[in-house]
Amino acid sequence: MSRISVLRESRIDPHYFDTYASLMMTGNGYMGIRGGFEEDYPEQTRGMFVAGIYNKAQGQVSSDLVNLPDVTRFEFEIDGVNFSMHRGEVQDFERVFDLATGEVCRELVWQHPNGKRFGLCLKRFVSKKELHKVYAKVEITSLSGDADVRIRTGIDGQQTNFGTQHLVEKSLRVFSETWMQGDYVTTQSGQDLAVTSMISAPGSFAAKNRQLLVTVNQKLAENEPFSLEKVSVIATSLETENPAEFGLGEIREAKSYDDALAESRVSWQKFWQDYRVEVTSENTFDQLALDFAAYHLEAMTPAHDERFSVGAKGLTGEGYKGHVFWDTEIFIAPFHLYNHPEKARKLLRYRYLHLEQARAKAVKNGYQGALFPWESAFSGEEETPEFAAINVRTGKRQKVASALAEHHIVADVAHAVVNYYEASQDELFMEHDGLQILQETARFWLSRAVLKQGKYVILDVIGPDEYTEHVDNNAYTNYLAHENVYQTLRFMAKYGQKHTAFYDLCEAFLRKIYLPQPNEAKLIPQDDTFLDKPEIDLTGYKEKQGSQAILLDYSRAEVNEMQILKQADVVMLLYLMPNLFAEEIVARNLDYYEAHTIHDSSLSKAIHAIVANRVGQSEKAYRFFEEACRIDLEAAPGGTDEGVHAASLGAIWLSTIFGFGGIAISDGELHLNPRLPAEWKRLAFSFVWHGERLEIELESDKIRVTKETTAPIQIHIFGEKHCMTTGLEI
Ligand code: IFM
Numbered sequence: 001m002s003r004i005s006v007l008r009e010s011r012i013d014p015h016y017f018d019t020y021a022s023l024m025m026t027g028n029g030y031m032g033i034r035g036g037f038e039e040d041y042p043e044q045t046r047g048m049f050v051a052g053i054y055n056k057a058q059g060q061v062s063s064d065l066v067n068l069p070d071v072t073r074f075e076f077e078i079d080g081v082n083f084s085m086h087r088g089e090v091q092d093f094e095r096v097f098d099l100a101t102g103e104v105c106r107e108l109v110w111q112h113p114n115g116k117r118f119g120l121c122l123k124r125f126v127s128k129k130e131l132h133k134v135y136a137k138v139e140i141t142s143l144s145g146d147a148d149v150r151i152r153t154g155i156d157g158q159q160t161n162f163g164t165q166h167l168v169e170k171s172l173r174v175f176s177e178t179w180m181q182g183d184y185v186t187t188q189s190g191q192d193l194a195v196t197s198m199i200s201a202p203g204s205f206a207a208k209n210r211q212l213l214v215t216v217n218q219k220l221a222e223n224e225p226f227s228l229e230k231v232s233v234i235a236t237s238l239e240t241e242n243p244a245e246f247g248l249g250e251i252r253e254a255k256s257y258d259d260a261l262a263e264s265r266v267s268w269q270k271f272w273q274d275y276r277v278e279v280t281s282e283n284t285f286d287q288l289a290l291d292f293a294a295y296h297l298e299a300m301t302p303a304h305d306e307r308f309s310v311g312a313k314g315l316t317g318e319g320y321k322g323h324v325f326w327d328t329e330i331f332i333a334p335f336h337l338y339n340h341p342e343k344a345r346k347l348l349r350y351r352y353l354h355l356e357q358a359r360a361k362a363v364k365n366g367y368q369g370a371l372f373p374w375e376s377a378f379s380g381e382e383e384t385p386e387f388a389a390i391n392v393r394t395g396k397r398q399k400v401a402s403a404l405a406e407h408h409i410v411a412d413v414a415h416a417v418v419n420y421y422e423a424s425q426d427e428l429f430m431e432h433d434g435l436q437i438l439q440e441t442a443r444f445w446l447s448r449a450v451l452k453q454g455k456y457v458i459l460d461v462i463g464p465d466e467y468t469e470h471v472d473n474n475a476y477t478n479y480l481a482h483e484n485v486y487q488t489l490r491f492m493a494k495y496g497q498k499h500t501a502f503y504d505l506c507e508a509f510l511r512k513i514y515l516p517q518p519n520e521a522k523l524i525p526q527d528d529t530f531l532d533k534p535e536i537d538l539t540g541y542k543e544k545q546g547s548q549a550i551l552l553d554y555s556r557a558e559v560n561e562m563q564i565l566k567q568a569d570v571v572m573l574l575y576l577m578p579n580l581f582a583e584e585i586v587a588r589n590l591d592y593y594e595a596h597t598i599h600d601s602s603l604s605k606a607i608h609a610i611v612a613n614r615v616g617q618s619e620k621a622y623r624f625f626e627e628a629c630r631i632d633l634e635a636a637p638g639g640t641d642e643g644v645h646a647a648s649l650g651a652i653w654l655s656t657i658f659g660f661g662g663i664a665i666s667d668g669e670l671h672l673n674p675r676l677p678a679e680w681k682r683l684a685f686s687f688v689w690h691g692e693r694l695e696i697e698l699e700s701d702k703i704r705v706t707k708e709t710t711a712p713i714q715i716h717i718f719g720e721k722h723c724m725t726t727g728l729e730i
């Protein structure tokens with residue numbers, strides 16, 4: 001395996017402090033810590049998040065993924081002056097984020113205003129082996145004679161979510177002159193949390209204003225580095241009854257920075273062995289983008305617990321309040337499903353465990369079955385904020401309609417259940433949890449559709465394209481609802497539940513549901529009215545894609561009345577259901593709808609790459625792929641400040657495996673129709689199918705599939721069925 005990529009920050013640009021803080025999140029699925037600098041800057045937001053720790057502060061309508069007390073801050077007072085990169089002069093600055101381990105490491109030489117020079121080396125990582133531990137090491141060397149340094153660090157409970165305080169401080173303590181501990185409880189959800197820290201040198205302790213700090217004074221001799229290590233343990237009542245006691249127990253077991261890093265590296269190596277996608281490309285950026293996506297997808301997924309799921313920004317920031325969307329089932333779960341299916345199963349269990357809340361939402365909205373919330377958190381209840389940002393001129397707030405109408409999420413969850421089954425053949429899950437999800441979601445569609453002129457129609461929805469609200473018969477929604485009900489029948493029949501009234505109702509639904517067909521111009525109408533709406537030139541807005549610049553010129557209501565897409569909609573349908581239409585229809589619709597899509601959502605580009613590749617538009621596909629890879633890695637200032645785009649990272653993986661790699665699942669069978677871009681010489685990845693790990697290696701004129709066992713597996717390659725045992729090469 002080639003070396004896992006590193007991400008470098010080589011320029012000090014405050015406009016990008018928050019971008020890099022998101023990109024350089026060090027995490028392990030249990031927690032994530034933003035890559036903020038050790039010293040404070042007004043331009044940077046610190047952040048530490050534990051998956052599942054949400055709270056709804058008083059007066060708020062929805063929960064936040066709580067930004068927890070900070071352990072990453074270090075103040076360095078050198079010869080009486082606080083170190084800051086905005087003061088004195090910085091030379092040889094570089095920050096390296098090692099995607100192999102999630103270690104962040106900054107090195108620089110600082111010229112003090114008094115003219116003396118100092119070398120600083122500042123590192124940290126969250127352990128993959130010890131889920132609760134964060135290790136940090138700071139090293140400072142005087143390069144110009146003796147100097148005095150005062151280092152202060154500790155536990156800072158002043159953190160908020162954009163100003164909202166979520167924690168009550170229960171106690172701040174120092175034990176045995178060594179272990180600092182902050183003990184907190186969330187104000188509404190009642191989760192206990194303890195942060196326990198220790199440093200490697202003696203110091204003096206002080207507590208004030210929700211901060212517990214330790215100060216170390218040190219004389220520096222020229223060229224003799226002084227280093228200080230810090231370890232912190234984060235524990236919550238989600239996993240232990242007494243987080244404070246747990247923290248004190250764990251901190252006693254803490255290792256040195258280097259030993260802990262070596263152990264964590266081994267855990268990460270296991271991950272990379274299984275999940276690495278290797279590409280030999282003319283553009284080295286491609287491998288970086290794939291490694292970056294894989295690292296974050298792993299670090300954002302709470303594989304240790306099924307009571308919560310993945311937020312739209314993972315564990316990298318406060319964006320979208322840490323809420324869970326369809327992003328998880330459609331964009332993120334496949335990465336795990338085809339590598340470690342049990343992790344995908346846990347994500348589905350989150351939905352299963354919240355069927356009760358989904359049923360309650362359905363009833364509240366006048367429907368039956370399960371209506372999953374558009375945004376959810378820990379409780380499984382609807383968390384979508386009622387209003388978007390205020391218009392400061394009118395004082396009015398725009399209503400967010402997604403909770404009321406973006407109902408495709410119901411079918412998205414069902415789709416993920418079926419995908420899980422096809423890949424894993426996990427009868428145990430399917431016969432119980434899976435079937436219940438299918439039945440409850442199907443029941444929802446039966447109650448959601450209305451009979452009009454002999455057809456079941458689905459009215460007043462928002463499809464994936466969120467610039468088009470309150471429309472009838474969104475093609476994506478109708479086709480996925482059909483699939484949802486169809487699969488429910490399939491599994492009811494399989495598990496002996498055919499002779500029920502509900503089964504008959506489902507059959508009637510399938511006979512009558514309206515499925516929009518291509519019109520004379522071969523276009524599948526996105527909804528009943530979309531193709532009749534006026535068009536405008538979108539060139540300028542496409543150039544500023546991702547910024548929603550269109551909303552500066554037009555109101556949402558006006559955008560709604562034009563042929564303008566925020567993100568893939570019909571194209572999303574064509575991606576998920578590759579066999580619905582002939583290639584000619586797919587190509588025609590891709591071209592038409594892409595021309596009308598601004599790609600203001602990060603979920604759009606990589607999906608276009610897949611569909612473009614399938615219809616032979618390889619150059620376009622590669623361009624879409626590259627643009628998707630740049631969404632986070634080359635974000636404009638502000639674009640990634642509040643966290644990385646989790647779904648987009650999943651889609652980068654999808655576009656590689658299901659796009660260029662040519663994987664497709666059709667009628668439960670595995671297909672491989674690779675079409676590598678001209679820029680790629682080789683693509684290699686593993687793919688777990690029916691319990692077998694396939695190693696797939698592709699070159700422009702070669703396909704090699706190998707596996708370790710001799711159990712037979714069926715695979716279609718360019719349409720030809722093969723039954724392979726240990727391997728095959730074409
Ligand atoms: O789920 C997405 C949605 O499709 C577009 N807006 C952002 C959401 C969270 O990523």
